[in-house]
Amino acid sequence: MHPILGQLRRLALYLFAWVPLGCILTYLLASLGGLGWTRAVALAIPLCAVYAFICLSAWYSCRGTPLQTSSFSRLALAHLAAAVVAACIWLVIARGLAIALAHLSAFEGLDQQIAKDYPLLFGSGVLLYLLAVALHYVLLSTEASHEAEKRESEARLLARDSELKALKTQVNPHFIFNCLNSISALTTSDPAKAREMCILLADFLRRTLGLGEKALIPLRDELALSHAYLSVEQIRFGARLKLEEKTEPKVLECLLPPLLLQPLIENAVAHGIANLTDGGWIRLDISQGAPESLSIKIENNFDPEAPRRRGAGIGLKNVRQRLNTSYGDRARFEVQTNGDRFSVALSFPAETQV
Amino acid sequence: MSANTKIRVIIVDDEELARQVIREMLAAHPEVEVMAECSNGFDAVRLVAELKPDLIFLDIQMPKLDGFEVLELIGDEFAVIFATAYDEHALRAFEFHAVDYLLKPFRAERFEAALDRARERIGKKMASSPVELSASSRVPGQYAERIVVKDGTRVQIIPVSKLDYAEAQDDYVALAAQGKKHLKQQTISSLEAALDPKNFVRIHRSYVVNLERVTRLEPYGKDTHVVTLIDGTRLPVSRAGYTRLKDFLDRQ
Numbered sequence: 001m002h003p004i005l006g007q008l009r010r011l012a013l014y015l016f017a018w019v020p021l022g023c024i025l026t027y028l029l030a031s032l033g034g035l036g037w038t039r040a041v042a043l044a045i046p047l048c049a050v051y052a053f054i055c056l057s058a059w060y061s062c063r064g065t066p067l068q069t070s071s072f073s074r075l076a077l078a079h080l081a082a083a084v085v086a087a088c089i090w091l092v093i094a095r096g097l098a099i100a101l102a103h104l105s106a107f108e109g110l111d112q113q114i115a116k117d118y119p120l121l122f123g124s125g126v127l128l129y130l131l132a133v134a135l136h137y138v139l140l141s142t143e144a145s146h147e148a149e150k151r152e153s154e155a156r157l158l159a160r161d162s163e164l165k166a167l168k169t170q171v172n173p174h175f176i177f178n179c180l181n182s183i184s185a186l187t188t189s190d191p192a193k194a195r196e197m198c199i200l201l202a203d204f205l206r207r208t209l210g211l212g213e214k215a216l217i218p219l220r221d222e223l224a225l226s227h228a229y230l231s232v233e234q235i236r237f238g239a240r241l242k243l244e245e246k247t248e249p250k251v252l253e254c255l256l257p258p259l260l261l262q263p264l265i266e267n268a269v270a271h272g273i274a275n276l277t278d279g280g281w282i283r284l285d286i287s288q289g290a291p292e293s294l295s296i297k298i299e300n301n302f303d304p305e306a307p308r309r310r311g312a313g314i315g316l317k318n319v320r321q322r323l324n325t326s327y328g329d330r331a332r333f334e335v336q337t338n339g340d341r342f343s344v345a346l347s348f349p350a351e352t353q354v
Numbered sequence: 355m356s357a358n359t360k361i362r363v364i365i366v367d368d369e370e371l372a373r374q375v376i377r378e379m380l381a382a383h384p385e386v387e388v389m390a391e392c393s394n395g396f397d398a399v400r401l402v403a404e405l406k407p408d409l410i411f412l413d414i415q416m417p418k419l420d421g422f423e424v425l426e427l428i429g430d431e432f433a434v435i436f437a438t439a440y441d442e443h444a445l446r447a448f449e450f451h452a453v454d455y456l457l458k459p460f461r462a463e464r465f466e467a468a469l470d471r472a473r474e475r476i477g478k479k480m481a482s483s484p485v486e487l488s489a490s491s492r493v494p495g496q497y498a499e500r501i502v503v504k505d506g507t508r509v510q511i512i513p514v515s516k517l518d519y520a521e522a523q524d525d526y527v528a529l530a531a532q533g534k535k536h537l538k539q540q541t542i543s544s545l546e547a548a549l550d551p552k553n554f555v556r557i558h559r560s561y562v563v564n565l566e567r568v569t570r571l572e573p574y575g576k577d578t579h580v581v582t583l584i585d586g587t588r589l590p591v592s593r594a595g596y597t598r599l600k601d602f603l604d605r606q
Contacts (some may be wrong), residue, residue: 174415177439177458178369184459185371188378202487236369274368275417305511307500338602 002059003139015052022048025124033117036297039110042101047094051125053162054086055082055132062136079133080126086127094121120277160325171208172266175233183237204228211258216351217296219286220252222261226284229262233269240279241269244288247286254350256324263315264344272342275306294350299343316344321346361476364405365391366398366424367413367437372458376411376437379465386469395419400507402428408476412552414438414447419502419509425450427504429539433475435468497550501529503536510536515554518583520545522560533585553600557581557595571599 004010022045030040056314061082065075098114101107179201207225211217234241268282282300289295316335323346324330333347363386373391379384390401395418401412401440402424407541412434414421422443425434437456445600447455453475454468464509501517503510518530522542529536538545546554546562556562567583571591574580580598589598 014411064368174440178372181439181458182369182371185375189374236371238370274415277368277417303417306417307423 003143004055004134015248016212016319018048018052019282021128028124029121033120034135035110035113038080039113042095042107043097043110046097047090047121050093051086051090051128054089055129057086058082058129058132058136060156062133063142065236066142067137074272080128081127083133086129087122090125091118091121091212117321141346171205172270174270175266178236179232185277186235197232200228200232202237206233208259214258216255217258219247219254219256222256222258223247223252223286223305225259226262226265229265230269233273235264237269237273237279240276241273241282242279242281244281245284246287247284251286251288251294251350252281253352255352256294256348257322260322260346263319264298267344268298268342271306272300272302275303277299288350289347292350295345297345298343301340302342304340319346320342357383360385360387361409361473362387362389362405362407363409363411364389364398364407365402365411366393366395366416366421367391367411368393368416369413372437375459376416376465379462382471383469393417395421395424396509398424399504399509402432403504403507407432409433409435409453409472411437412433413530414443418598419511422446422450423502426502427502427509433472435472498548501538501545501548503529503538505536512536514549515566517554517564518585518587519563519589530587553596555598557589557591557599560596561591563589563590571603 004014014151024039025048026040026044029035030037033040035043037058058079061078067075070078094114095111098111100113102109179197183194183201186197204225207221207228209344211221211225230241230243261316265282265284272282273280280301282298285297285299287295320333323333327348331347334345336345361383363380365373365376365388367376369427370393373393375389376513377391380388389407391400392398393416395416396413398410398416410428410432412421412424414436415438416424419427420547420563421436421438430451432448433453435456436443436452436457437460438447439458439514441457442455444455453472456464456468498514500514501512503512512529512531516531517530518548518575520530520542521528523537525539525541526537527540527545529538533605542556542560542562554562557564563581563583567582567585569584570582572580572582574590577593579596579599580588582588
């Protein structure tokens with residue numbers, strides 16, 4: 001697509017730039033060419049208007065000889081040849097216009113008068129064309145840099161997407177293998193419960209895989225995932241796992257990035273419940289914070305003297321990073337340890353529609 | 355061991371269902387007797403000391419103490435089979451001279467093989483003590499965050515930041531922390547290897563000191579120095595120890 005013809009705004013600007021050129025040509029024809037003002041105006045204005053469009057053809061010679069890869073001699077030869085051709089065409093048009101105007105009584109003899117102005121017209125024609133060549137090179141390079149910028153931002157977006165995806169699809173292998181072991185134990189002692197656990201685990205995995213694909217999901221879906229997870233863990237830990245949940249019904253439709261809550265709940269189980277011989281509690285509190293913001297708080301008790309488990313902190317870092325990628329400054333993320341209580345509070349803009 | 359002696363077993367796992375699998379698989383073996391089960395590291399150490407079993411099934415991730423810490427405290431007289439859900443610990447387990455390492459969930463055949471290996475092992479003395487191995491199997495750049503000490507049947511956990519200094523006493527080290535001393539069967543060199551050299555310096559053949567506790571370093575007689583700790587304790591510094599300590603203080 002031609003960079004000037006393709007956009008109406010650019011074409012208007014380009015033609016506007018020809019107005020002073022037209023004035024100069026009029027002046028030259030009037031003073032140096034000795035035509036007088038009226039005749040100079042009558043010739044110069046239509047000639048400039050036509051030549052403005054002829055010069056647009058410089059686009060093709062510019063594209064054919066890119067600045068970076070063509071030698072100077074090739075550049076000079078190509079553009080000078082094109083300039084001479086364009087100027088010659090212009091002369092033919094000028095001659096035609098002069099002959100046509102000579103039929104009018106006011107411009108009598110213009111066709112003879114113009115003959116001595118040919119060198120002047122030819123010279124300006126070549127110069128104007130070369131000016132157009134320079135303009136097209138400038139346009140070409142700005143377009144190339146725009147293109148590069150666009151590609152770069154697209155690449156960044158792609159990288160962010162794949163980063164988010166990588167962060168999302170982390171099912172904890174400990175959890176899976178421990179579950180399978182529990183199922184293996186239940187097959188002889190309580191087959192019905194073994195089946196129940198298989199179904200719950202399948203439900204959890206299906207939801208995890210399904211949700212990971214999406215950019216934003218309703219809180220309702222995220223909670224369903226966490227409930228699937230917790231009911232599996234409930235079978236593993238039995239009475240050791242106690243859950244208190246408080247969710248305002250009006251926030252259930254709020255949208256959030258998928259698997260944001262889940263790693264925090266897994267953390268509370270792995271670093272809290274799993275280290276407490278007599279069991280522990282998890283408190284989940286989801287409410288509408290400040291207007292238009294969703295606030296989630298997860299609190300659990302833990303054994304401060306417990307051995308550190310591998311991978312501690314990865315889940316938290318992961319959630320913090322994803323909040324930051326999705327919401328930047330508009331998200332808040334706070335971790336607090338108070339004696340044997342650990343809490344994570346996050347809040348971020350609540351949207352209900354995509 | 356003779357055929358008519360029972361193999362006495364303790365099962366340690368924090369999940370009831372995981373203990374149940376092992377119990378069930380052992381039920382097929384009348385020569386095996388399950389003496390006790392427990393669900394955390396503290397109880398495991400206490401029960402092992404009380405009941406002196408032949409074989410221990412040991413989970414790795416547990417409340418209170420993890421499986422490696424339990425093994426470090428109970429010593430090397432017992433055959434241990436680790437049972438864990440995830441294989442990131444496998445290499446370490448064998449460095450601890452575990453009889454076998456079961457990945458949950460496991461088949462009955464795999465369990466039988468482990469039990470056979472345990473039978474062969476029971477009664478034999480192991481090559482080196484677990485405490486020394488604990489230090490040597492550490493991942494480079496990762497140092498102990500806490501030290502576990504057995505005091506009779508009680509287990510004491512000393513966070514490394516609370517340790518003031520350690521003193522070699524024959525086969526033991528005395529760990530000074532918060533005004534108390536705890537004895538642990540370990541050489542001072544292996545303790546030194548387990549501690550982060552950024553915070554702990556061997557100032558003497560018999561002493562490792564926590565640098566954060568040092569307030570003063572002064573000459574004491576010919577060739578020797580003395581450090582004074584925050585609580586007023588004075589410890590001797592050998593010539594080599596002085597060089598190490600100076601090096602460290604100059605770097606700061």
